[in-house]
Amino acid sequence: MKLPDSNLLNGLNFSGGPGALPESVLRQVQESILAVPGVGLSILGISHRSDWFAAVVAELESNIRQLLGLSADYHVLFLQGGATQQFSMLPMTLLAGRTQPAEYLHTGYWSGKALPEARREGPVRVLWSGETEGFRRLPSDGELDFRADAPYLHYVSNETVEGLQFHRTLGRDDVPRICDMSSDFLSAPGEFDRYAMIYAHAQKNLGPAGVTVVVLKDELLREAPDNLPGFLDYRTQIAAHSIYNTPPVFSIYVVLLVSRWLRDEIGGLAAMDAINTRKAATIYRAIDASRGFYAGRAAQADRSRMNVAFNLPSPALEAEFIAAAQAAGFSGLAGHRSIGGIRASLYNGLKLTAAEKLADFMADFQSGRS
Amino acid sequence: MKLPDSNLLNGLNFSGGPGALPESVLRQVQESILAVPGVGLSILGISHRSDWFAAVVAELESNIRQLLGLSADYHVLFLQGGATQQFSMLPMTLLAGRTQPAEYLHTGYWSGKALPEARREGPVRVLWSGETEGFRRLPSDGELDFRADAPYLHYVSNETVEGLQFHRTLGRDDVPRICDMSSDFLSAPGEFDRYAMIYAHAQKNLGPAGVTVVVLKDELLREAPDNLPGFLDYRTQIAAHSIYNTPPVFSIYVVLLVSRWLRDEIGGLAAMDAINTRKAATIYRAIDASRGFYAGRAAQADRSRMNVAFNLPSPALEAEFIAAAQAAGFSGLAGHRSIGGIRASLYNGLKLTAAEKLADFMADFQSGRS
Numbered sequence: 001m002k003l004p005d006s007n008l009l010n011g012l013n014f015s016g017g018p019g020a021l022p023e024s025v026l027r028q029v030q031e032s033i034l035a036v037p038g039v040g041l042s043i044l045g046i047s048h049r050s051d052w053f054a055a056v057v058a059e060l061e062s063n064i065r066q067l068l069g070l071s072a073d074y075h076v077l078f079l080q081g082g083a084t085q086q087f088s089m090l091p092m093t094l095l096a097g098r099t100q101p102a103e104y105l106h107t108g109y110w111s112g113k114a115l116p117e118a119r120r121e122g123p124v125r126v127l128w129s130g131e132t133e134g135f136r137r138l139p140s141d142g143e144l145d146f147r148a149d150a151p152y153l154h155y156v157s158n159e160t161v162e163g164l165q166f167h168r169t170l171g172r173d174d175v176p177r178i179c180d181m182s183s184d185f186l187s188a189p190g191e192f193d194r195y196a197m198i199y200a201h202a203q204k205n206l207g208p209a210g211v212t213v214v215v216l217k218d219e220l221l222r223e224a225p226d227n228l229p230g231f232l233d234y235r236t237q238i239a240a241h242s243i244y245n246t247p248p249v250f251s252i253y254v255v256l257l258v259s260r261w262l263r264d265e266i267g268g269l270a271a272m273d274a275i276n277t278r279k280a281a282t283i284y285r286a287i288d289a290s291r292g293f294y295a296g297r298a299a300q301a302d303r304s305r306m307n308v309a310f311n312l313p314s315p316a317l318e319a320e321f322i323a324a325a326q327a328a329g330f331s332g333l334a335g336h337r338s339i340g341g342i343r344a345s346l347y348n349g350l351k352l353t354a355a356e357k358l359a360d361f362m363a364d365f366q367s368g369r370s
Numbered sequence: 371m372k373l374p375d376s377n378l379l380n381g382l383n384f385s386g387g388p389g390a391l392p393e394s395v396l397r398q399v400q401e402s403i404l405a406v407p408g409v410g411l412s413i414l415g416i417s418h419r420s421d422w423f424a425a426v427v428a429e430l431e432s433n434i435r436q437l438l439g440l441s442a443d444y445h446v447l448f449l450q451g452g453a454t455q456q457f458s459m460l461p462m463t464l465l466a467g468r469t470q471p472a473e474y475l476h477t478g479y480w481s482g483k484a485l486p487e488a489r490r491e492g493p494v495r496v497l498w499s500g501e502t503e504g505f506r507r508l509p510s511d512g513e514l515d516f517r518a519d520a521p522y523l524h525y526v527s528n529e530t531v532e533g534l535q536f537h538r539t540l541g542r543d544d545v546p547r548i549c550d551m552s553s554d555f556l557s558a559p560g561e562f563d564r565y566a567m568i569y570a571h572a573q574k575n576l577g578p579a580g581v582t583v584v585v586l587k588d589e590l591l592r593e594a595p596d597n598l599p600g601f602l603d604y605r606t607q608i609a610a611h612s613i614y615n616t617p618p619v620f621s622i623y624v625v626l627l628v629s630r631w632l633r634d635e636i637g638g639l640a641a642m643d644a645i646n647t648r649k650a651a652t653i654y655r656a657i658d659a660s661r662g663f664y665a666g667r668a669a670q671a672d673r674s675r676m677n678v679a680f681n682l683p684s685p686a687l688e689a690e691f692i693a694a695a696q697a698a699g700f701s702g703l704a705g706h707r708s709i710g711g712i713r714a715s716l717y718n719g720l721k722l723t724a725a726e727k728l729a730d731f732m733a734d735f736q737s738g739r740s
Contacts, residue, residue, distance in 0.1 A: 006405030010405075010415060044388060044399070081601055088601070245452045248618065250580065
């Protein structure tokens with residue numbers, strides 16, 4: 001089978017994750033497989049104890065802080081194990097042995113995955129759950145009764161599966177605010193210095209699967225237990241600048257290249273947000289103009305700018321849509337296996353022109369069928 | 371600065387890890403950054419839930435079993451967190467709550483790293499330690515008193531830092547034998563079906579840092595606790611064929627390419643062993659011919675075929691050696707930071723010609739100085 005050009009295919013990759021990376025980054029990654037500029041060795045054969053790699057980590061820590069507008073008292077870590085490891089590492093550190101429950105929001109698939117891992121380590125209070133409503137909206141402030149004595153508040157800023165996104169900061173300033181931003185990290189400006197800890201795996205907006213960024217403050221760790229394995233102890237990782245044991249050198253290097261692209265080629269988070277907002281508006285406009293042929297899952301106010309989840313009038317039409325889209329070069333449009341339907345993920349690496357092409361395709365597909 | 375050709379530099383990379391990968395694999399990896407053959411998408415943007423990736427994992431499981439000569443009742447896992455995570459995950463699974471101690475050998479830097487992690491989870495008996503002798507030899511069978519009631523035996527087959535390697539299988543067949551083969555996995559044939567579990571991180575002989583291969587049998591897990599976080603539970607990972615949460619897709623794909631290279635281009639473990647034996651003999655011959663100018667660290671019988679650690683008459687000469695080697699295109703020759711000296715790592719990806727060039731360089735370097 002003759003495949004279409006890879007630039008076209010990569011450019012039309014709407015995968016929910018691992019997501020598409022910018023073409024200019026891919027070109028640099030490709031070069032580095034044989035020879036990292038200025039080093040001459042393959043990125044896959046460079047020691048993690050080299051001066052070069054220490055500089056990679058230092059620059060990336062600094063780039064992340066700069067992009068988020070955070071001061072140097074936030075540590076920036078690059079860990080393995082995905083957000084899933086954070087689901088456990090966080091309560092192991094802050095909840096084990098506590099009597100007051102940590103507060104969790106249950107707003108969709110991923111915040112639901114965090115719950116049993118937290119409950120295994122200590123007491124949890126679910127502040128609000130959208131489960132009975134099928135996760136089609138997020139709570140209003142009036143529905144959330146944050147308590148002052150909670151060890152921390154945990155929520156997921158963007159539910160990748162259902163396409164729900166908080167467009168505000170939740171919680172109280174006197175309780176550590178901890179957020180899983182895996183699927184909207186570095187997609188827009190925010191009040192990041194109001195969080196005690198933010199974590200995000202790389203494979204949406206940042207780079208390849210296999211590395212997770214954790215941003216956190218010392219004061220969060222004042223009462224952390226001393227009996228955790230080193231790789232699960234934030235303090236060990238902080239002291240080692242993420243090189244406690246061999247880190248995923250390649251993935252961290254790619255995240256560095258993406259951070260430079262975001263700063264230098266895009267121009268930072270405000271510029272990224274402007275592009276992301278237009279991308280999302282393009283697809284939601286196509287949905288809203290379809291007179292119900294395309295039905296968005298999320299309540300209007302809680303629509304995600306990263307993941308647009310929608311349905312067609314029948315599963316058969318959805319299958320037809322996905323097949324036709326694939327034939328046209330689009331990929332990654334099948335909804336998450338837990339809910340089906342269609343999902344267009346619009347991560348940082350996807351261009352506005354790709355969203356426009358998808359909107360055109362949606363209109364064309366509908367025109368013969370409704 | 372004009373750097374030498376990357377093929378030369380990669381070909382003379384004697385790094386202790388991440389180690390050099392074969393050039394033909396690097397070429398395929400480079401291609402996959404823009405487009406995986408038959409898929410057309412960048413390897414960095416392919417979903418871990420795709421049929422393509424499920425086939426990658428299935429083929430790699432099968433290739434590892436085939437190379438090791440293992441039956442299908444061995445599971446093959448691809449996990450994150452390095453061998454360090456296994457240092458904890460293993461005793462969490464097999465030692466927590468036990469009264470009989472697990473047996474550990476302390477033969478060098480890495481087996482020493484496993485000890486405190488095991489002790490945190492349960493009782494440990496150190497069968498033998500080479501610490502007071504400076505880790506220059508391995509124990510004989512007469513020095514090892516294996517007990518029948520130990521939950522398991524743990525040892526490290528090759529000590530990367532000190533250049534010590536067991537050339538036999540240790541322990542009793544009625545006690546689960548568990549081995550960290552991180553630095554000599556897939557380097558030679560062995561009695562692999564006598565082990566209950568083998569683990570090895572990828573960054574020596576297999577691929578990029580960020581993935582660890584674990585080979586184990588069900589019967590090892592019969593009494594495993596039920597309260598472990600999913601990502602630390604071997605049974606969860608087995609049931610999910612390593613796709614419990616998003617795995618390091620890129621690293622696993624590179625390991626697949628390396629497994630194909632080892633099988634198809636090299637011809638399997640016996641052929642690999644023949645090459646590795648000649649590489650090691652070439653460097654040890656240079657040491658033995660130097661009349662003491664180069665002094666090998668390891669006792670003759672325990673010399674590693676993967677890592678040749680040696681000293682020169684003074685630290686000043688060692689620094690001079692490393693600088694001169696670097697100027698000649700060699701890299702990665704500095705000894706581990708814990709002991710200094712020189713270390714030439716001869717992982718699978720390094721060619722015999724590279725070892726010959728290093729031996730020539732060693733003779734030339736000596737000729738003006740002794």
